[in-house]
Amino acid sequence: xxxxxxxxxxxxxxxxxxxxxxxxxxxxxxxxxxxxxxxxxxxxxxxxxxxxxxxxxxxxxxxxxxxxxxxxxxxxxxxxxxxxxxxxxxxxxxxxxxxxxxxxxxxxxxxxxxxxxxxxxxxxxxxxxxxxxxxxxxxxxxxxxx
Numbered sequence: 001x002x003x004x005x006x007x008x009x010x011x012x013x014x015x016x017x018x019x020x021x022x023x024x025x026x027x028x029x030x031x032x033x034x035x036x037x038x039x040x041x042x043x044x045x046x047x048x049x050x051x052x053x054x055x056x057x058x059x060x061x062x063x064x065x066x067x068x069x070x071x072x073x074x075x076x077x078x079x080x081x082x083x084x085x086x087x088x089x090x091x092x093x094x095x096x097x098x099x100x101x102x103x104x105x106x107x108x109x110x111x112x113x114x115x116x117x118x119x120x121x122x123x124x125x126x127x128x129x130x131x132x133x134x135x136x137x138x139x140x141x142x143x144x145x146x
Contacts, residue, residue, distance in 0.1 A: 010088070011081055013126050014119065018092050021128070022074035028066060030059040038120060038127045047135040048111065070099040070106055076115070086121040105143035112136035 003011075017036060024032035033055065037043065043058040045051055051061035066072070078093040092115040099106040118130040 007083060010083055010121075010126070014081055014088060014090060015079055017119070017126050017128065018076045018079055018090075018115070022076050022094075025062070025066075025074055026072045028062075028072075030062055033059060035124070036128055037131070038122065038129045041128055042130045044132040047113070047133045048138065050133075068100060069109075070101065072096070072098050088119040088121075088126070090117045090119060091115070092117070100140070101143065103143070107143050108141045109138065110141070111138045 020032070021036045024030070024036060037055045037058075039055060041055045041058075043051070043053065043055065045058070045061070050065070051058055053061075073096065075095045076092050080091045082089045094111075094113050094115055096111040096113065098109045098111070100109055101107050113136055114134040116132045116134055117128050119126050120129045
């Protein structure tokens with residue numbers, strides 16, 4: 001069955017939401033997450049040893065934990081989207097390389113994960129109401145050894 005213009009618009013807005021999340025994290029712009037999540041969102045990063053809680057506690061956790069990484073790059077793709085009126089369920093692939101340490105050849109941590117989300121349509125557009133990370137893999141590659 002062909003998609004309606006509303007469904008096409010919703011899907012594009014949701015895909016953009018996933019990209020805005022990645023850019024907010026990678027640029028360490030924690031306040032930009034206010035335009036990604038609902039104020040009462042539940043966010044579970046525990047599968048990689050992170051926080052579990054609401055948006056303010058997640059932003060505080062990120063501000064404390066992320067400085068250990070020199071560079072971040074969240075690459076998201078392959079989002080499945082199921083829309084039901086003003087709610088949606090999504091599952092998004094993420095490949096996330098991050099550098100650890102200083103110098104010319106830092107360690108490289110590679111994470112593969114799924115973002116499993118519940119979204120709601122708000123007056124300001126689609127927002128994530130619940131995000132749970134599911135681990136696929138994690139590996140740390142040491143930098144050049146002297």
